[in-house]
Amino acid sequence: MIRDINLDEISDGKLYEAGDMAKLGVDDCKGCHACCCGMGDTITLDPYDVYRLEKGLGKSFEELLSENLELRVADGIILPCLAMKKSENADIGTESEGCTFLDANGRCSIHQHRPGICRLFPLGRIFEDGTHRYFLQVNECRKERNTKIKIKKWIDTANFQKYEDYIDKWHYFLKEFTERAPQMDTAELKALNMKILQAFYIESYDTEADFYGQFESRMENFTG
Numbered sequence: 001m002i003r004d005i006n007l008d009e010i011s012d013g014k015l016y017e018a019g020d021m022a023k024l025g026v027d028d029c030k031g032c033h034a035c036c037c038g039m040g041d042t043i044t045l046d047p048y049d050v051y052r053l054e055k056g057l058g059k060s061f062e063e064l065l066s067e068n069l070e071l072r073v074a075d076g077i078i079l080p081c082l083a084m085k086k087s088e089n090a091d092i093g094t095e096s097e098g099c100t101f102l103d104a105n106g107r108c109s110i111h112q113h114r115p116g117i118c119r120l121f122p123l124g125r126i127f128e129d130g131t132h133r134y135f136l137q138v139n140e141c142r143k144e145r146n147t148k149i150k151i152k153k154w155i156d157t158a159n160f161q162k163y164e165d166y167i168d169k170w171h172y173f174l175k176e177f178t179e180r181a182p183q184m185d186t187a188e189l190k191a192l193n194m195k196i197l198q199a200f201y202i203e204s205y206d207t208e209a210d211f212y213g214q215f216e217s218r219m220e221n222f223t224g
């Protein structure tokens, strides 16, 4: 999504490539789950996130939507995001709402299948000239991060170059629509949003098959 950010205020001032090392490692998050609480509707899911959750949890998009996700509108485009709810566990004791995937100990119950934004944290992406680099947010984590880790290792996603290429493709695909959205009338925008949701989220993925081939064919059908 398009956001105006001042990198000098929120980062260490550097831009990183996937092969670079950055101070990402924190000894243990034990006792803290701050970055999984009070996030509102900001943790949006891309199609690969939904594929990962469908595969890992054996749930359909509709089931995820009824339990763990909700829809949000940003820049005119409707996308799924992680839902937040009040904690029922006094031990977690969140003063704000937390992710529905937090377990009774305040840990992520879907760590292996967690969405891309969770994998990135505390990194962010900045897109320029058809690709992206990373920046390190320095004010977001409650603990000191003092171990250097290679960014692609940190993101912990198989077929990393394919993933990076997909991230760019998806970003610029959405960017085109967010730029056009202000000129569209309500009916046109609603139809476009339904088409995007249906093509990339609602229609179940074959979780036994590779994601990227399915994404490419959906993209071709959409734009062709």
Ligand code: SF4
Pocket (backbone or CB within 6 Å): 035, 036, 037, 043, 082, 099, 100, 101, 102, 107, 108, 109, 110, 111, 114, 115, 118
């Ligand atoms: S999916 Fe896991 S890591 Fe992401 S916000 Fe929820 S609990 Fe935290």
Ligand code: SF4
Pocket (backbone or CB within 6 Å): 026, 028, 029, 032, 033, 034, 035, 036, 140, 141, 142, 143
């Ligand atoms: S805020 Fe930092 S220390 Fe706390 S759970 Fe998130 S990553 Fe771990």
